[in-house]
Amino acid sequence: MDYGSAITQNLLTTNNVWMMLATALVFIMHLGFAGVEAGFGQAKNTVNILFKNTVTPIIGIVSYALIGFFLMYPGFDVPGWFGFDGAGWSMFWFNPGDADITAGYADAGYTYWTDFLFQAMFAATAATIVSGAIAERVKLWAYLTFTVVFVGLVYPLIGSWKWGGGALDAMGFYDFAGSTLVHSVGGWGALAGVIMVGPRIGKYVNGKTIEKPGSSVPLAVIGVFLLWLGWFGFNGGSVLSADPGLVSLVLVTTSLGACAGGLGGFLTAYLTFKRLDLGMVLNGILAGLVGITAGADVISPIFALTIGFIAGILVVLSAILLDKLKLDDVVGAVSVHLTCGVWGTLAVGLFSNNPDHTFLTQLIGVLICGAVAFISALIIFYVLKVTIGIRVSEEHERSGLDSHEHGIRGYTIVYDE
Template sequence: MNYLTRKSTLVGAAAVTLLAFAGAAFGQDAEVAEEVVSEFALAADTAYIFNTFLFLVCGFLVMWMAAGFAMLEAGMVRSKNVAMQCTKNVALYATAGLMFWLVGYNLMYDGVDGGFIGSLGWVVLPAPDADPGDYAAASDWFFQMVFCATTASIVSGALAERIKLWPFMIFIAILTGVLYPITGSWQWGGGWLAEMGFSDFAGSTLVHSVGGWAALAGALILGARKGKFGPDGSVHPIQGSSMPLATLGTFILWLGWFGFNGGSQLALGSMADASSVAKIFVNTNTAAAAGVIAAMVLTQLLYKKVDITMVLNGALGGLVAITAEPLMPTILWSAIIGGIGGILVVIAVPLLDRMKIDDVVGAIPVHLIAGIWGTLAVPITNPGTSFGTQIIGIAAVGAFTFIASLIIWGVLKATVGVRVSEEDEIMGLDKAEIGVEAYPDFAPNQH
């Protein structure tokens, strides 16, 4: 997604208008000139409407991904922690909406000019009758904000079942107001990575790996859940509460991804734009489908059974992988890129376990590992990019986000603490932190 890419409909209309008046001045029929002016004004209005429509519809599809993350996480955690996950997902979306207005948007887009950061200050949207450009400014702001909220959602699932609510919310406020906007400004805001030619169409790195790096830092500081790893190095799988909920969450995310990638075309005011959005939809769906099948086949080969959690994350891994470049690949290449994303998820989950890193929902393999792969794969189908520049972008965003997140998590741990007590963890965070159980009549106290 390139924020600086803007259609020149209004400029073109103005130029033709001047030519039409010039023609009239040299003896042409004034009525013909007026008709030309009217037609181009109508074309400009139509483009404005369709561009705005794209931002709004794709924006609410991306917003709906917040429900997908909530349901996926609710299904992947134990029943004694479901209400906590739902609370966190509602709260982080609200926090992202406010922080991106107060600080984030201008840091990301205002006055970056090839540098490393934008300006301070909250967003002031123009009045409708003074709204410049080829789309409503408010529609663009909304579309950018829901991307910010998606980054925050990634962190929630990885750190589930043992983190305190308020330290988590403090981190989310900093992530959505400062960290995500700074790295986003480097490319989408016209910063130094954009000047180098780094390409990340809809955010495999700028959204997904940023969330993945922040989650990894938090998981290292927080430590594993009680009982996840044995003293002898053994791994004890912890079953989630509801695979139907997790499956529903995955389908919601899959649906929302059409807005995530399709809306990143940033325009629907021409036949070429409409064709591009349609192709993006097809490639996005193909990559997700290939991620599912690849995960199914690989888990069958490795474990002699198909693991539903791996299959769901395989779909998400395929979606994350294609997000860096969903327009240029053929359908075949989309399947290959998405299939490798699904394979990487299946491989990365046990690798994290061997490293004693506890990621409850598989967010790090899905969003970080598949995000890196998708960004690296861009030059395969986009000849205007290079592997060297892509690697520089991945490394720069990763180093900044991981180090900054590690420092923030460390400060929170040393001051207010980030982890609940062992007693509260055993009881479940629904009772300990929220005071309301998700399933009071059915769920036993799980250890």
């Protein structure tokens, strides 16, 4: 018996099973995003929000399959800024039997197909971030068109610079599971959308911010806990193997970051607003998760608490600043994913146990990725604005998008006569 071959096959199977489980956990995050957005959004727009969150992973995965995967992992011969694996595209769509799943793909860690699906879930997540920020007033077709371009082109191009072996990777930039490459890229897209679409009618009146109560606090809470659950796959799967020691450490730092973020949001909101603000605790949890994502495998538990707690503080301050600037973000996506994504990436340069990770390199990577993501998103939204339009009519916004766009309501009480 060839024990070496048996061990290799067993290791491949074990790693692959874990990666598939992680993929499923990341997939369930889309239900979490749907719950958060629908819960924080107004009842009259519930169906519209759920429709977007249902179609987003569909479009995201297909767009990524058509071009994104091959743009993101081109196999740079020399690290650079652009590459495309045309041979891989042909194999994926027409000759799947050519994908060698046993003889060294990912160092025999998992199969080619598992790799694609895991990465596709990440791509769709970047688009979902934008959805929550511009909810309740964006045209559905404009949002869906944005998603196709952003997930198919912008996100994978930026991701290739680090995860595909491009120029940022050669520079030494580090982003373990995507505080910048997923979250802040999505956050920059969300910020561009908020600027271009404008605030909801009646949100800012005479210098005051008018609260618009969400439809379901319980649904928002369920959504956040689903996201926290999914993050075990998001970060744990990013180990790219079932290595017991490293996966366990990543899950510990991920959980500690989430807990500390919730505490930071809780205390900062209490000191600022003089109330026990559940929304800020929920966003604090997400802020901590986003913050720890860049360095979950190279940060010790004590620093995971530090990063998460600071992220919880920042998410509250960021939300306050956005309102002062009259930038209307329905779910706090910019504050959670952009502000805390940037913080988490920079924190690697401060707290990583790897001396090669420097603050300056992290800062350069953040600036490059941010500039490209933000400018690209602005251009996409501008083109959509001057062509098909990006905002619904005032009448539709005031009465709710559910009735006008979908013909049904999310919450209906039927009385028997």
